[in-house]
Amino acid sequence: MSTHLRWLVFIGLLVVFCGYVVAPAAWKGVTPDAEICEVYRRDPTISTAGVRCDENVVLDLNNDGTPDFTLRISQNLGLDLVGGLRVLLRADIDTQAYAPEDLQSAMRETANNINRRVNGLGLTEATIQQQGTNLLLVELPGVRDREQAVSTIQQTALLEFVDFAGLGAVTLDYEGRSILTTEQLALAQQRGTGVDDVLLQRQRDPSGNPFSTVFTGAILARASALLAPIQQGGLPVWHIAFEIKPEFQEAFANYTSSRTGEPMAIVLDGEVISAPTIRQALSDGGIITGDFDEDSAKRLALQLQSGALPIPLTVEGADEVGATLGQVSVERSIRAGLIGVFVVLTFMVVYYRVPGAAADLALIVFVLINLALFKLIPVTVTLPAITGFLISIGTAVDGNILIFERIKEELRAGKDLQAALDAGFHRAWTSIRDSNLSTIIIGLILFFFGQTPGASIVSGFAITLILGLFVNLFTAVIVTRTFLYLFAHLGRQTLATRQWLMGI
Amino acid sequence: MNNTILTIVVAAIAVGILAYGIATRRRVSAFELVQNRRLFFFISAAIIVPGLVIMGYSLITTGALFRLSIDFVGGSIYDITFQQAGATEDNIRAVFAGAGDDGVIIQNIGGAGSNRWSVRGAFQDTETIERILDQLATIAPIDRNSFQQQSVSPSIGREVTQAAFLAVLFAALVVTGFMVVAFRQVPNAMRYGLCAVAAMLHDLLVVMGIMSLMGLLFGWEVDALFLTAILTVVGFSVQDTIVLFDRIRENIPLRLGEPYETIVNRSIWESIHRSLATQLNAFFIMIAIMLFGGETVRQFIFILFAGLLTGSYSSIFTAVPLLVAWEKGELPFMKGDLVEETAAAAA
Numbered sequence: 005m006s007t008h009l010r011w012l013v014f015i016g017l018l019v020v021f022c023g024y025v026v027a028p029a030a031w032k033g034v035t036p037d038a039e040i041c042e043v044y045r046r047d048p049t050i051s052t053a054g055v056r057c058d059e060n061v062v063l064d065l066n067n068d069g070t071p072d073f074t075l076r077i078s079q080n081l082g083l084d085l086v087g088g089l090r091v092l093l094r095a096d097i098d099t100q101a102y103a104p105e106d107l108q109s110a111m112r113e114t115a116n117n118i119n120r121r122v123n124g125l126g127l128t129e130a131t132i133q134q135q136g137t138n139l140l141l142v143e144l145p146g147v148r149d150r151e152q153a154v155s156t157i158q159q160t161a162l163l164e165f166v167d168f169a170g171l172g173a174v175t176l177d178y179e180g181r182s183i184l185t186t187e188q189l190a191l192a193q194q195r196g197t198g199v200d201d202v203l204l205q206r207q208r209d210p211s212g213n214p215f216s217t218v219f220t221g222a223i224l225a226r227a228s229a230l231l232a233p234i235q236q237g238g239l240p241v242w243h244i245a246f247e248i249k250p251e252f253q254e255a256f257a258n259y260t261s262s263r264t265g266e267p268m269a270i271v272l273d274g275e276v277i278s279a280p281t282i283r284q285a286l287s288d289g290g291i292i293t294g295d296f297d298e299d300s301a302k303r304l305a306l307q308l309q310s311g312a313l314p315i316p317l318t319v320e321g322a323d324e325v326g327a328t329l330g331q332v333s334v335e336r337s338i339r340a341g342l343i344g345v346f347v348v349l350t351f352m353v354v355y356y357r358v359p360g361a362a363a364d365l366a367l368i369v370f371v372l373i374n375l376a377l378f379k380l381i382p383v384t385v386t387l388p389a390i391t392g393f394l395i396s397i398g399t400a401v402d403g404n405i406l407i408f409e410r411i412k413e414e415l416r417a418g419k420d421l422q423a424a425l426d427a428g429f430h431r432a433w434t435s436i437r438d439s440n441l442s443t444i445i446i447g448l449i450l451f452f453f454g455q456t457p458g459a460s461i462v463s464g465f466a467i468t469l470i471l472g473l474f475v476n477l478f479t480a481v482i483v484t485r486t487f488l489y490l491f492a493h494l495g496r497q498t499l500a501t502r503q504w505l506m507g508i
Numbered sequence: 509m510n511n512t513i514l515t516i517v518v519a520a521i522a523v524g525i526l527a528y529g530i531a532t533r534r535r536v537s538a539f540e541l542v543q544n545r546r547l548f549f550f551i552s553a554a555i556i557v558p559g560l561v562i563m564g565y566s567l568i569t570t571g572a573l574f575r576l577s578i579d580f581v582g583g584s585i586y587d588i589t590f591q592q593a594g595a596t597e598d599n600i601r602a603v604f605a606g607a608g609d610d611g612v613i614i615q616n617i618g619g620a621g622s623n624r625w626s627v628r629g630a631f632q633d634t635e636t637i638e639r640i641l642d643q644l645a646t647i648a649p650i651d652r653n654s655f656q657q658q659s660v661s662p663s664i665g666r667e668v669t670q671a672a673f674l675a676v677l678f679a680a681l682v683v684t685g686f687m688v689v690a691f692r693q694v695p696n697a698m699r700y701g702l703c704a705v706a707a708m709l710h711d712l713l714v715v716m717g718i719m720s721l722m723g724l725l726f727g728w729e730v731d732a733l734f735l736t737a738i739l740t741v742v743g744f745s746v747q748d749t750i751v752l753f754d755r756i757r758e759n760i761p762l763r764l765g766e767p768y769e770t771i772v773n774r775s776i777w778e779s780i781h782r783s784l785a786t787q788l789n790a791f792f793i794m795i796a797i798m799l800f801g802g803e804t805v806r807q808f809i810f811i812l813f814a815g816l817l818t819g820s821y822s823s824i825f826t827a828v829p830l831l832v833a834w835e836k837g838e839l840p841f842m843k844g845d846l847v848e849e850t851a852a853a854a855a
Binding site: 084087136148150151322323325326328336339345351355387391394395398409413435438440452456462466469 | 746
């Protein structure tokens with residue numbers, strides 16, 4: 005009995021924990037719509053002054069203000085449920101311009117560029133994933149204006165060299181910030197969009213004017229990261245070497261000689277990615293030194309390269325889902341799930357009586373654990389994902405049924421209650437394990453199929469199905485067993501004399 | 509017109525096979541499931557053969573076994589709800605033709621008088637889609653909140669098709685391997701494994717047949733979710749067969765005196781409660797989803813439902829009878845050795 009008691013305590017704790025995780029955010033005082041949360045999502049390091057913007061559990065054991073342990077809890081709803089736009093893009097990387105070993109990084113850089121651009125649109129919840137070798141899947145929940153979104157994403161990167169002369173020590177403050185430049189304004193004028201919200205949010209120089217763009221990425225011939233000594237006999241350090249196209253060399257020489265000793269900002273899509281100081285007059289090229297390691301040097305080189313030789317993106321597929329359609333789907337799925345589960349619970353208790361009640365409790369634990377896992381992992385909840393989960397509920401009781409049918413047989417064969425329970429759980433285990441395993445294997449194959457660009461909805465179904473089957477191995481056997489032994493212990497006399505309670 | 513003829517031909521084939529099977533069945537008690545195996549083989553054939561005929565016809569006329577969705581061949585699907593009446597098949601077709609796509613398939617969904625339309629056309633870039641939408645909005649304002657659009661380029665479609673073939677091939681290999689491993693301790697493990705695989709193929713053919721029939725009757729299209737359903741069916745099919753074979757494997761040493769068919773029959777009846785109870789629970793959930801759930805997964809659930817049904821059916825009525833037929837040497841080219849085996853087990 006003591007093992008069962010220990011399991012009972014464990015299951016109790018598990019239920020409390022999962023219950024907390026599953027509870028809707030609103031019950032926990034989380035107000036994601038508060039104004040400060042908008043800022044927080046852009047910069048998670050700021051203090052929200054007691055306002056809870058997410059459901060994360062943060063433990064600060066020594067009270068020093070920095071969390072020692074953070075448990076991430078979030079409910080990710082898929083695009084088909086919240087509505088929005090999903091775009092599959094193919095990056096046509098010029099294999100002449102990028103070394104084969106750089107292709108992967110060039111893809112990552114392209115993804116970063118897209119991220120920067122969609123963030124500029126105010127879409128903080130956008131996700132960008134690489135699929136296959138040169139495909140990117142961009143999900144933009146809540147996007148209404150499809151044309152604007154797609155054209156923003158497809159925009160080729162704008163690389164600018166901006167005059168930071170006279171900024172002195174303030175230069176560092178601008179790194180990583182978005183600034184407004186003369187070139188951006190000129191481009192906006194050309195496109196006829198004028199100064200839109202995106203440009204308005206960008207920072208101006210200390211006197212309130214746009215920064216002045218000196219050159220664009222068009223002057224660059226190439227850029228690459230190097231590990232070599234900069235001075236004769238020095239230690240090798242990471243730096244970036246760049247070359248200027250011949251036709252711009254004179255202008256570049258004139259500018260650098262007039263601004264020697266002053267900082268010059270490298271700005272990609274409005275964001276200051278670096279602001280090196282011009283050490284000497286340059287003409288056909290030069291190097292950028294700084295506190296670079298291998299990653300940051302290669303990254304900056306790629307950013308320069310992608311600014312100089314933009315990677316065109318072509319749309320290979322798109323999904324647009326209206327917001328209301330998604331809402332209707334959520335409501336319908338929840339209703340279908342509740343009805344289905346209710347019928348299953350009723351069936352089990354009517355058909356199997358006391359063991360059925362134990363299975364019902366186990367099924368409730370099963371649902372709780374699964375829902376908690378969805379928020380902990382987190383699993384993006386889509387319609388196929390919900391369906392996979394519901395199907396796994398339908399099959400979750402299979403394990404219990406195998407066990408109960410065994411128990412009934414053993415009881416009919418004249419065994420006493422305890423022996424019948426032991427035999428039932430023991431003998432059904434191989435069947436349960438093997439049969440779950442075969443479906444898990446299929447689930448894995450589905451998951452990999454779902455990694456194919458264009459078949460991504462499949463992976464949602466596969467993930468929830470696999471999770472469900474694993475959780476089921478635990479709940480169908482251990483949780484049911486714990487409850488059933490508990491019932492058997494509490495009502496030993498009654499159960500022994502009234503076999504119909506055992507479903508016979 | 510062609511479809512009507514095909515439907516009649518296919519129905520005639522199904523009825524013919526069934527009638528022949530029933531007319532020539534052995535006169536034994538209905539409870540002796542295994543002894544009735546010949547009849548069950550005919551029932552399976554009555555579903556599979558018409559399916560094969562439809563798929564063959566489809567292969568000859570369209571070059572593919574099924575009506576394929578844009579997931580596999582590329583294209584665009586629009587789900588448009590107008591805020592007012594006024595849209596007709598003709599004026600919608602004119603808008604698409606104006607954008608250079610004159611092969612669109614247009615359907616009014618949601619019953620007569622509904623303002624909701626579904627259009628399937630060629631793959632278009634973003635600007636063209638926006639232009640089409642602007643044009644459509646001149647017919648009647650479009651409700652953008654319930655608008656849904658999906659487009660897949662042909663090259664992505666090809667990639668998905670390739671991945672789909674790979675997935676099916678891989679699943680077949682892995683499942684066969686799994687069966688052999690699961691039954692490695694049984695004499696003639698290969699036999700059990702192959703019979704389970706045969707049942708799995710049976711289920712695949714049945715589900716594919718049903719899908720092709722639904723395509724013929726209701727224009728259902730095979731998409732990535734259909735493949736998901738097919739593979740899930742494979743998993744369930746194997747799951748059911750394993751449970752049943754487990755029971756036979758357990759009963760053989762316990763009941764050495766009995767004829768093999770009786771042991772097998774007993775095993776089926778012992779596990780039929782479990783099969784029915786499990787089926788019922790899965791059906792409760794699936795029926796709930798079909799009746800109350802989102803419409804996008806309805807077709808998927810239907811196929812899954814059919815697959816689960818045939819999965820349970822085939823374990824009892826295909827896998828096991830096949831095993832018995834094999835063990836008794838009834839299969840052509842397969843030597844049965846039931847006598848030696850029972851003797852060996854007794855020793």
